[in-house]
Amino acid sequence: MYQYNEYDQTLVDERVAQFRRQTQRFLNGELTADQFRPLRLRNGLYIQTHAPMLRIAGPYGLLNSKQFRTLAHIARKYDKNYCHFTTRQNIQFNWPKLEEVPDILEELARVQMHAIQTSGNCMRNTSTDHLAGVCIDEIEDPRPYCEIIRQWTTLHPEFDYLPRKFKIAVSGSLRDRAATQFHDIGVHIVKNDAGETGFKILVGGGLGRTPIIGQVIKPYLERRHLLSYLEAILRIYNLFGRRDNMYKARIKILLKESGMEKFSAMVEKEWQLIRDGRELSDDRIEAIKAYFNPPVYDPDAAQDQTFEHYQLTDKAFSAWVKHNLANHKIPGYRAVFISLKAPDTAPGDMTDTQLDAVADLADQYSYGEIRITHRQNLVFADVKELDLYSLWQQLDVLKLATPNIGTVTDMICCPGLDFCSLANAGSIGISKEIHQVLDDMDYVYDIGELKINISGCMNGCAHQSVGHIGILGVDKNGSEWYQLTLGGSSENEAAIGDRLGPAIAKDQVTKAITTILDVYVNQRQDDESFLEMVKRVGVTPFKEQVYANH
Amino acid sequence: MQIIKDKEIINNSWSYIADDDALKTGDISVSVSRWKKDKDILIKHQGKIGIRLRPEDTTGDIADDLGNLQLIELDFPSLADGRLFSHAWLLRGRYHYAGEIRATGHYLPDQVFYLSRVGVNAFSPEKPEDLPVVLASLNDFSVTYQCSIN
Numbered sequence: 196m197y198q199y200n201e202y203d204q205t206l207v208d209e210r211v212a213q214f215r216r217q218t219q220r221f222l223n224g225e226l227t228a229d230q231f232r233p234l235r236l237r238n239g240l241y242i243q244t245h246a247p248m249l250r251i252a253g254p255y256g257l258l259n260s261k262q263f264r265t266l267a268h269i270a271r272k273y274d275k276n277y278c279h280f281t282t283r284q285n286i287q288f289n290w291p292k293l294e295e296v297p298d299i300l301e302e303l304a305r306v307q308m309h310a311i312q313t314s315g316n317c318m319r320n321t322s323t324d325h326l327a328g329v330c331i332d333e334i335e336d337p338r339p340y341c342e343i344i345r346q347w348t349t350l351h352p353e354f355d356y357l358p359r360k361f362k363i364a365v366s367g368s369l370r371d372r373a374a375t376q377f378h379d380i381g382v383h384i385v386k387n388d389a390g391e392t393g394f395k396i397l398v399g400g401g402l403g404r405t406p407i408i409g410q411v412i413k414p415y416l417e418r419r420h421l422l423s424y425l426e427a428i429l430r431i432y433n434l435f436g437r438r439d440n441m442y443k444a445r446i447k448i449l450l451k452e453s454g455m456e457k458f459s460a461m462v463e464k465e466w467q468l469i470r471d472g473r474e475l476s477d478d479r480i481e482a483i484k485a486y487f488n489p490p491v492y493d494p495d496a497a498q499d500q501t502f503e504h505y506q507l508t509d510k511a512f513s514a515w516v517k518h519n520l521a522n523h524k525i526p527g528y529r530a531v532f533i534s535l536k537a538p539d540t541a542p543g544d545m546t547d548t549q550l551d552a553v554a555d556l557a558d559q560y561s562y563g564e565i566r567i568t569h570r571q572n573l574v575f576a577d578v579k580e581l582d583l584y585s586l587w588q589q590l591d592v593l594k595l596a597t598p599n600i601g602t603v604t605d606m607i608c609c610p611g612l613d614f615c616s617l618a619n620a621g622s623i624g625i626s627k628e629i630h631q632v633l634d635d636m637d638y639v640y641d642i643g644e645l646k647i648n649i650s651g652c653m654n655g656c657a658h659q660s661v662g663h664i665g666i667l668g669v670d671k672n673g674s675e676w677y678q679l680t681l682g683g684s685s686e687n688e689a690a691i692g693d694r695l696g697p698a699i700a701k702d703q704v705t706k707a708i709t710t711i712l713d714v715y716v717n718q719r720q721d722d723e724s725f726l727e728m729v730k731r732v733g734v735t736p737f738k739e740q741v742y743a744n745h
Numbered sequence: 746m747q748i749i750k751d752k753e754i755i756n757n758s759w760s761y762i763a764d765d766d767a768l769k770t771g772d773i774s775v776s777v778s779r780w781k782k783d784k785d786i787l788i789k790h791q792g793k794i795g796i797r798l799r800p801e802d803t804t805g806d807i808a809d810d811l812g813n814l815q816l817i818e819l820d821f822p823s824l825a826d827g828r829l830f831s832h833a834w835l836l837r838g839r840y841h842y843a844g845e846i847r848a849t850g851h852y853l854p855d856q857v858f859y860l861s862r863v864g865v866n867a868f869s870p871e872k873p874e875d876l877p878v879v880l881a882s883l884n885d886f887s888v889t890y891q892c893s894i895n
C-alpha cells in the first residue's frame with residue numbers, strides 16, 4: 196500500500212497544527228460557531244445529537260494493522276471503546292471531545308492517517324473496489340489512480356469551497372463494486388483497441404434526495420490526462436453549480452438543468468485550454484504503482500488439501516466458506532470478508548478489542564492489510580487457503596465470522612436517530628429487529644443475494660435508494676415511519692428503487708420485510724434472484740401482500 | 746486602514762466607490778457594471794483604477810480591460826462562496842493579469858493560504874485585528890500536492 200514520504204507526512208502534520216490553532220481560536224471566542232463550522236467539517240468533525248462525531252478517512256478503503264491498532268487505541272482513550280465503518284470506506288468515532296480532536300488527529304498522523312475533507316462542501320475521500328488488485332475480473336488495479344486522485348484532491352486550493360460535497364469513485368474491474376454510477380464522478384478503467392489503459396468518465400451520478408444515475412461524459416480518456424480532465428469538470432462545477440439552494444447544489448442538478456450536451460461542451464472547452472502541460476508522466480504513474488505491487492505469494496499455496504477436508508467435515512466452516520470468501524486471481528488464495536453484521540450489533544461497528552485482534556490476524560494471515568468495504572464489512576485480501584480454517588476459528592470467537600455476506604442480514608445501515616442530528620427515524624433498531632426474525636440461516640441462504648439498505652433520513656447515507664430493498668426513515672407528526680423501495684441496485688445494472696406504497700409504521704417494518712421475502716420465495720421462477728424477480732413483476736405483487744391488512 | 750500585500754503590512758491607498766456614489770480622486774475601484782457603464786470616464790481618471798469582482802461576475806467579461814486595471818478585488822459575500830477562487834485562477838492563469846488581486850469582504854484568515862495559491866497577493870481582512878493571523882496563515886503549509894498559480 197501507499198507509504199507516506201516526508202512530503203506527505205509534512206502536509207498532514209501541518210494540517211494538524213493548523214486545526215489545533217483553529218480549535219484554540221474557537222475555544223477562545225475568536226471564531227464564531229458559524230466561522231468554525233466549515234473549518235471543523237473539513238477536518239471530519241460534526242456536531243451530532245450527543246457529542247461531536249469525528250470521521251476519519253480510509254483512503255480508498257485500505258488500511259494496515261498499525262493503523263487499526265491506532266483506531267483501537269483512540270476508541271479506548273477518547274471514545275466509548277468502539278468505532279463505526281461507513282459506506283464511504285471511512286471510520287467514525289461518535290463520542291470524541293471537541294478539545295481533544297487535535298490530539299486525536301495528531302495520533303492519527305503518526306500512522307499516516309487523517310480526517311482531511313471527510314465532510315464539508317469539498318472533494319471527499321475517493322472510494323474504490325474492496326477487491327482491487329486480487330479479483331479475477333480486473334482490467335487493472337485502480338488503487339494507484341485512487342492515490343493519484345487522493346493527492347490531487349487533498350487541500351486543492353481552488354476547489355475546497357464547492358457548492359456542495361463532491362465524491363469520486365474508481366473501478367478497475369468488469370463488475371462495478373464501487374457504485375461508480377452513483378458518484379459525482381465515476382472513473383472506469385478501460386482499454387482501447389491498442390490495449391492501452393485509459394478511463395471512461397461518468398459524471399452527475401448521486402444518491403441522497405434526488406438519486407440519479409451518472410452519464411458517460413468521456414468514453415475514453417488517455418490516462419495521462421486524468422487530472423486535467425478532473426480539473427476541467429471541477430472548475431465548471433465550481434463556477435456554475437447552484438449555490439442558492441443546498442438541495443440543488445450537487446453537480447447532478449447542474450447537469451440536469453444545463454443538459455448533457457451543453458455541460459459536456461463546457462467541460463470540453465475548459466479541458467482543451469488546460470490539458471497540455473499537466474500530463475501525468477509514465478514515470479509518476481509507475482512510481483505510484485510500485486506501492487501496490489502484489490505481495491510475494493507462496494508458489495505452493497495451491498497444493499493445500501486441508502481446506503477441502505475441513506469444508507467436508509465442518510458444516511459451519513463450509514457455510515462461511517460459501518458466503519464470506521471471494522475468489523482470488525492467485526490459485527490457493529482467497530479474499531476473506533469479515534462480517535460486521537453479527538446479530539445484536541449495530542451494522543459496521545467494531546470494538547477496540549476486535550480492532551486489535553483483527554490487526555493481529557491481518558499480520559498473521561494477510562500481509563498486514565485490511566480493507567473497508569462500502570457495505571460496511573472488512574476484507575483480508577490475500578489469505579492462503581491453508582490458513583482459512585484457523586482464521587475462521589479465531590474470527591468466530593471474535594463474533595466476526597457471521598456467514599452472511601451478500602445475504603439479507605448483511606444490511607447497510609446509517610447511525611440514524613441514535614446518533615445523527617439530522618435523522619427522522621432510527622435505523623439501527625430496525626436492522627437488529629430484522630436480523631432477529633431472520634435467524635434461520637437455511638431460510639436466509641434460500642433467499643440468496645439480497646441487499647437491504649436502511650437510512651434514517653432523506654440524506655441517504657446508507658444508500659437506501661439503491662438497496663434491493665430500501666428502507667428510509669421519515670417523520671410523520673413526530674413519530675418514526677418508513678418508506679420502502681424495491682429493485683434498486685448500485686452495480687452494473689444500476690437502478691433506483693421503486694416506492695412500494697405509503698410509509699409504514701415502525702412496528703410494522705419487520706413484518707413488511709418478511710412479507711416481501713415470502714412473496715419472493717413463493718413466486719420466484721427457477722433460480723431467479725430477488726432483484727430479477729422485481730424487474731420481472733414490478734412492485735405490485737409485493738405491495739398487495741404488504742398492504743393487504745391496511 | 747492597513748492591508749497585507751506581498752506578505753507585508755502596508756497602508757491601503759484604495760477606496761471603493763459604490764455604484765450610485767460620485768467618483769473621487771485617488772485610487773478607486775468600482776463594480777463591474779459601473780466599469781462597463783462609465784468606462785470612458787474612468788479611463789481618464791486621475792489615479793489608479795480597479796474593479797471589485799463579485800462571485801456572480803464573469804472574468805471573461807473584463808478580460809480585454811485588464812490592461813487598464815491596477816487592482817482586482819475579490820469581494821466575498823460569504824466565506825463559503827468558492828467561485829472567487831476560480832476567478833482568481835482564471836485571471837492569473839488564463840488572462841495573465843499581473844496587477845494586484847486582493848481578497849476583501851467576508852472570508853477567513855484560514856482561507857488565505859489557498860487564496861495565495863490561486864494568485865491572490867493582497868488581503869484586506871474583515872477585522873483589522875486579524876492582520877497578524879492572516880500574515881501567519883500564509884505560511885500554514887510548506888508543501889502542496891497540485892499545480893496551481895503558486
Ligand code: SF4
Binds near residue numbers: 615616617655656
Ligand atoms: S441518512 Fe440521515 S440519519 Fe442517516 S446518517 Fe445520514 S444524515 Fe444521519
